Amino acid sequence: MRYLVAFALFASLAAAAPKKKNWEAGGYVGTEACLACHEDMGKAFLKTRHGGIEKDTGRGWKDYSCESCHGPGLKHGEAAEAKFILNHAKAPAKEVDASCLTCHKNQATHAGRIHGSHSAGQVSCVNCHSVHHEKPKPASTCSSCHTDVVAQFLRPHAHRMTQGTVGCVDCHNPHGSLQAAGLRGTARTRNNEPGCLNCHADKRGPFAFEHAPMRLEGCGSCHEPHGSANPRMLNRAEVLNLCLECHSNLPAPSNRTGTLGSVATGAHDLRLPIYRNCTSCHTKIHGSHVNRDFLR
Numbered sequence: 520m521r522y523l524v525a526f527a528l529f530a531s532l533a534a535a536a537p538k539k540k541n542w543e544a545g546g547y548v549g550t551e552a553c554l555a556c557h558e559d560m561g562k563a564f565l566k567t568r569h570g571g572i573e574k575d576t577g578r579g580w581k582d583y584s585c586e587s588c589h590g591p592g593l594k595h596g597e598a599a600e601a602k603f604i605l606n607h608a609k610a611p612a613k614e615v616d617a618s619c620l621t622c623h624k625n626q627a628t629h630a631g632r633i634h635g636s637h638s639a640g641q642v643s644c645v646n647c648h649s650v651h652h653e654k655p656k657p658a659s660t661c662s663s664c665h666t667d668v669v670a671q672f673l674r675p676h677a678h679r680m681t682q683g684t685v686g687c688v689d690c691h692n693p694h695g696s697l698q699a700a701g702l703r704g705t706a707r708t709r710n711n712e713p714g715c716l717n718c719h720a721d722k723r724g725p726f727a728f729e730h731a732p733m734r735l736e737g738c739g740s741c742h743e744p745h746g747s748a749n750p751r752m753l754n755r756a757e758v759l760n761l762c763l764e765c766h767s768n769l770p771a772p773s774n775r776t777g778t779l780g781s782v783a784t785g786a787h788d789l790r791l792p793i794y795r796n797c798t799s800c801h802t803k804i805h806g807s808h809v810n811r812d813f814l815r
């Protein structure tokens with residue numbers, strides 16, 4: 520009975536809808552018609568940021584905001600059946616993305632979306648965003664799927680994520696990026712400088728004497744970004760072993776073709792404890808403004 524009344528109202532509103540953008544032909548009915556049956560939910564929604572679409576004359580969806588996401592609602596309104604309307608919570612990821620991206624695809628922070636692994640992995644916008652609520656789902660959303668990564672942050676040496684100093688999206692763009700592993704650059708979009716430099720600006724340079732792997736392999740050649748058992752989040756327990764993977768004649772896993780870096784001079788007697796802590800002398804290991812051997 521409730522629906523009958525609503526339908527009568529709905530039908531009259533649909534008939535009265537203004538002729539623009541060929542709405543009727545496409546089966547669009549306008550927001551007022553939706554509110555006849557979805558009053559509470561619709562009213563709440565109009566107070567969110569997307570609600571602004573309803574009154575915005577510039578976007579082409581004035582008075583039709585519900586259907587900007589849900590698609591044309593004529594058939595659904597007539598039948599009051601779920602199967603005639605797009606519900607993002609049930610639709611395949613591709614369809615959801617397509618719906619949201621009609622407006623968001625030209626946003627610079629979404630440049631990597633199409634090729635990103637969330638897209639490829641069927642993780643859609645609504646896995647992370649809840650548009651009928653003012654705030655997006657909290658970033659702790661990441662941990663619901665990436666439990667293994669969260670566990671890595673519990674290692675002895677890691678960014679203190681649990682205290683909130685650093686979060687996943689400080690380093691990753693959840694929408695994908697043009698860098699490997701969805702990493703952010705220093706600008707919010709498009710550049711190749713590691714996003715680490717947003718916070719560790721002292722490692723940026725340009726240095727008069729650069730340490731080659733800083734630029735070529737990046738921070739990850741020496742550090743484990745998600746946390747490590749080793750001090751300073753280094754890849755190796757002893758600094759010595761880290762350096763010698765590149766600075767020796769010995770073939771090592773990362774050094775299959777022989778020497779990568781230069782070989783330390785004969786004065787370096789590795790049997791002497793003093794020489795085993797390389798960074799006690801090579802203190803400016805990320806690059807130096809004055810010394811080609813990074814001694815100061």
Ligand code: HEC
Nearest residue numbers: 525526529552553556585589592596599600601604605606
């Ligand atoms: C005549 C009443 C009526 C009108 C008008 C109406 N709806 Fe609905 N709508 C319903 C009913 C009833 C359901 C629940 C159907 C079910 O659960 O089977 C529903 C469900 C939905 C759902 C969820 C579908 C799902 O898969 O769970 C969405 C989204 C929706 N409506 C959007 C809209 C939009 C947008 C409009 C305006 C274009 C609109 N509705 C107009 C009655 C209406």
Ligand code: HEC
Nearest residue numbers: 553557561564569584585587588606607608645649650651
């Ligand atoms: C910005 C896109 C967008 C707009 C605009 C929008 N919706 Fe939705 N709606 C969604 C998404 C996404 C869902 C899936 C559930 C969720 O993520 O909250 C949804 C779910 C729904 C549902 C199903 C709710 C449920 O609990 O099953 C209804 C009903 C609905 N919307 C009605 C409306 C009405 C009415 C309007 C206009 C006042 C509207 N929507 C405008 C994106 C939108």
Ligand code: HEC
Nearest residue numbers: 568569572580587588607618619621622644645648650655
């Ligand atoms: C009709 C165009 C349109 C569609 C379709 C659309 N959006 Fe939006 N979206 C907007 C506008 C406009 C804003 C507000 C931008 C602003 O306030 O600067 C916005 C803002 C957002 C924001 C940012 C909110 C904030 O607090 O910063 C998120 C997240 C978002 N949209 C997600 C989605 C998702 C998910 C979908 C698909 C379910 C979607 N949008 C579909 C136009 C759209």
Ligand code: HEC
Nearest residue numbers: 616619620623628629637642643644646647658688693694
């Ligand atoms: C894996 C989770 C995830 C997915 C999937 C996702 N988002 Fe987001 N989105 C976020 C997070 C987290 C933020 C906040 C980013 C920040 O603080 O820098 C955000 C921010 C946004 C914003 C605000 C402006 C910006 O770009 O930073 C918009 C708009 C937005 N998302 C739209 C979308 C749309 C549209 C989709 C689907 C095509 C989508 N998002 C998919 C997690 C996600």
Ligand code: HEC
Nearest residue numbers: 636637640642646658660661664687688691693699700701
């Ligand atoms: C609904 C589950 C889900 C949620 C929520 C989620 N992810 Fe993912 N994520 C995935 C899947 C699935 C993949 C693809 C896995 C694969 O390819 O092995 C992935 C891949 C990734 C990758 C790898 C990117 C690459 O190109 O290698 C990163 C980085 C990532 N997610 C970060 C995040 C961040 C940050 C958040 C929170 C804002 C988040 N994820 C939330 C499921 C999720």
Ligand code: HEC
Nearest residue numbers: 676677678679684685689714715718738742744750751752
């Ligand atoms: C959002 C800011 C931020 C970003 C981005 C960031 N860091 Fe950090 N980093 C910190 C802070 C703050 C500390 C101090 C420890 C703490 O409070 O978590 C730190 C500490 C460190 C340490 C020293 C740990 C120790 O045990 O002394 C290393 C190494 C490090 N970061 C490497 C990186 C690398 C590599 C990246 C990029 C993959 C990166 N950081 C990105 C903020 C950041």
Ligand code: HEC
Nearest residue numbers: 661662665668669678685686687689690691700739744745
């Ligand atoms: C300090 C910066 C930083 C933070 C914070 C960070 N990541 Fe990463 N993440 C990276 C870097 C750098 C890589 C690439 C590592 C590589 O290539 O060896 C990566 C790789 C990944 C990958 C793909 C490879 C893998 O290890 O599975 C996923 C998925 C991922 N991160 C998810 C997350 C999630 C989820 C969070 C939050 C819980 C997070 N990351 C927090 C820097 C970070």
Ligand code: HEC
Nearest residue numbers: 713715716719722730732733737738740741751758798804
């Ligand atoms: C060639 C190996 C190597 C590379 C590449 C590298 N680091 Fe380091 N990093 C180290 C070593 C070794 C230490 C420990 C120095 C010590 O114990 O005195 C360190 C220490 C740090 C520390 C903590 C102490 C300090 O100096 O602040 C931070 C933060 C850091 N690195 C960030 C980065 C960032 C960000 C990048 C990429 C831009 C990077 N590192 C690239 C080897 C490297």
Ligand code: HEC
Nearest residue numbers: 731732736740761762765779780781797801804811812813
């Ligand atoms: C990923 C490989 C890699 C790692 C790890 C690495 N280096 Fe290097 N290092 C290089 C390369 C390549 C050069 C440039 C060599 C050249 O120009 O012939 C270089 C240059 C140097 C130089 C300048 C001398 C010269 O010949 O230009 C010193 C000193 C040095 N590294 C010390 C260290 C120390 C100490 C560590 C450990 C904390 C370390 N490196 C870790 C690859 C590495």
Ligand code: HEC
Nearest residue numbers: 759762763766781782783784786793794795796797800812
């Ligand atoms: C006691 C201080 C000290 C320690 C510890 C030390 N070095 Fe050096 N290193 C130097 C000095 C000084 C030079 C400058 C060249 C010289 O006079 O031997 C140098 C030069 C180098 C060079 C450049 C060689 C060239 O051809 O220019 C490399 C590579 C190097 N060291 C690697 C290492 C590695 C790897 C370790 C750790 C196993 C290490 N150093 C530990 C003092 C030290």
